[in-house]
Every structure is written in C-alpha cells, then in structure tokens.
Amino acid sequence: MSGLPKVELHLHLEGAAPPTFIRGLAKEKHLDISGIFDERGNYRYRDFRDFLKVYEAATSALRTPGDYQRLALAVLEESAASGVVYSETFVSPDFCGGRDLGAWREYLHAMQEAADQAERQMGITLRGIVTCIRHFGPEKARGTARCAAETAGDWIVGFGIAGDEKIGAPKDFRWAFDCAREAGLRLTAHAGEWGGPESVRAALQDLEVERIGHGVRAIEDPALVDELAERGTVLEVCPGSNVALGIYKDFREHPIDALDRRGVKVTISTDDPPFFHTTMVREYEELHRAFDWDEGQFRKIARQSLDAAFCDADTKAKIAKKLE
Ligand code: HPA
Numbered sequence: 001m002s003g004l005p006k007v008e009l010h011l012h013l014e015g016a017a018p019p020t021f022i023r024g025l026a027k028e029k030h031l032d033i034s035g036i037f038d039e040r041g042n043y044r045y046r047d048f049r050d051f052l053k054v055y056e057a058a059t060s061a062l063r064t065p066g067d068y069q070r071l072a073l074a075v076l077e078e079s080a081a082s083g084v085v086y087s088e089t090f091v092s093p094d095f096c097g098g099r100d101l102g103a104w105r106e107y108l109h110a111m112q113e114a115a116d117q118a119e120r121q122m123g124i125t126l127r128g129i130v131t132c133i134r135h136f137g138p139e140k141a142r143g144t145a146r147c148a149a150e151t152a153g154d155w156i157v158g159f160g161i162a163g164d165e166k167i168g169a170p171k172d173f174r175w176a177f178d179c180a181r182e183a184g185l186r187l188t189a190h191a192g193e194w195g196g197p198e199s200v201r202a203a204l205q206d207l208e209v210e211r212i213g214h215g216v217r218a219i220e221d222p223a224l225v226d227e228l229a230e231r232g233t234v235l236e237v238c239p240g241s242n243v244a245l246g247i248y249k250d251f252r253e254h255p256i257d258a259l260d261r262r263g264v265k266v267t268i269s270t271d272d273p274p275f276f277h278t279t280m281v282r283e284y285e286e287l288h289r290a291f292d293w294d295e296g297q298f299r300k301i302a303r304q305s306l307d308a309a310f311c312d313a314d315t316k317a318k319i320a321k322k323l324e
C-alpha cells in the first residue's frame, strides 16, 4: 500500500524543513533559535499556538532564495521517496522576501528551479499555493494577495490562508481572496482544524473557497457534513498533523473515515512532516491500520486528489497516467 503513487495537496514548504536543515542555516547566520528544539534535536512545542511560534522561529532561519531552493529540493526528495508524484505546496511571501514583489519573484524563481530539477531527476511535479497568514492580519494579506496575483500562472496556481484560525474572521480577508480570484487563482482556506464547524462555514460563505485545509471538525455538525458532500467541497485532511497537535487522540479517533463514508471528498496530506513526525508513507500505513483502508480506497483518494488539484488540464493528464 505504501508504495502506491500519491498526490499531496497540503504541504507547507517552510514547515517541511527538517530540524537539521534549520539548525544548519541558523549556525551559518549566527542565529540563536536553540530553544525551539528538544534534547533530541526535534522541534519542541506545547500546543497549537506554541507550534505556530516555533514554526515562525524556524522559518526565520530561511533567509535567501538559495535557502528556499535547497529546501524545496530536499523536501521534494523526501516526497518522491514516499511515492508522491504530484505535490502542491503552500509558500508565503510574508516569510520570504516580505511583500517586496521584486524579492518575491527571486524566491519564486529559486523554488521553480528546484521544482524543474526534481521533475527531471525524480519524476515529481510541484506547484505552489501562495498563502497569507491569518494572525498577521488583513492588511498584510492584501500585500500577499498582490504578490500572488502578479505571479499567478502555470506554477503559482492557488491562494490560501493558514495560521491562527481563532484570530480575526474570514470576511476580513475577502479583499485578498477576491484579488487572487480575479487573477485566476484557485482558492483554499485552513478552517475546522483548531476552530469548530462554524469556522468552516465562515470560510465557505465569506471566502467562497473550493477546498478547505483540514476541515475535519465539520464532523461535529451533521448538516455541514451533508452540505460539504453535496457541494463537492474537497477537504485537505492531514491526520498525523491533527493527532500530533492533540485535536484527536489517535488515528482511530480521527474523523477521516467517517467523513469519507458520508460522501465528503477527502484527500491525504502531511501538512508539516518534521513537526509532526510523519511522511506520506506513514499516513498511509496508519490509515490502513486504523480503518483497514485497502489499495482500492487509497487509489480512489489519489484520483480524487488529482481531480481537486489546482494545476492545468495538461499537467493533470500527465499525472493521471502515473496513477494508473
Ligand atoms: N495550521 C495553521 N497554520 C499552519 C499550519 C497548520 O496546520 N501549518 C503551518 N501553518
């Protein structure tokens, strides 16, 4: 099962940086972020808010386009080793280059170079989703959306929002999402991870996104589950992330199986693999163990994921051949 070809729709590039990689960069830059690691060298965080702080501190070591190029290549190597043939990665201009469009283009170029190399050498295809950060506020998100809109195209295919879903409201980000939509970008929003079903409803109503990052806490509202199934809204489910952040006790308690049975389109992703001690192979193994999911189920989900991908039709057709 774990050798099956996989499609991943929800991976944060910055959050996929291994602790060793970040420690190396911090050393080069004489940056003291030793407090974010435990005695074994892993990322250390207490809860969701603390995770976001540690995430930002780790990201502060990523400074140059070259850092992002090396990171993208390392992450793609890891994903390809897990059997991923297509990956959509969130990347935030707020972390690289600020809102300076000129600088953002340089970072983007560096990531695309890595993606091209990985495609040639490892047969994995990468696309980018620009993401704003909710707790950085709507004003900053406008600048982020402008960067996204200016660089929308074959490679930047979507716009999203991550961060603390208990701060502010989706409607505050309407301008940013409209700006991205008008540039032809496809839309997704983190919701229903740390926040409840009302957070998912707000993202759908106020941002009109077609995918939801996580969305799993919709399970607490049966009418919302029906609505998601009817609308065909795709959930970018990251079970290992939810378990690591204590939203569910273990994989058996996770609602992915129940959502799938109720007709919601679920997909499988890792979110921030080194933070959550996961890989796509581990997600598959744990889901197989918890719910007895078989090869047919995983193949169905990979096709469902590709259907929901934001890339163009030609790219999808090429990837579809790898899923046969
Ligand atoms: N949730 C919200 N923001 C994030 C996450 C997440 O799981 N990962 C990186 N930023």
Ligand code: ZN
Binding pocket: 010, 012, 162, 190, 213, 271
């Ligand atoms: Zn995420």
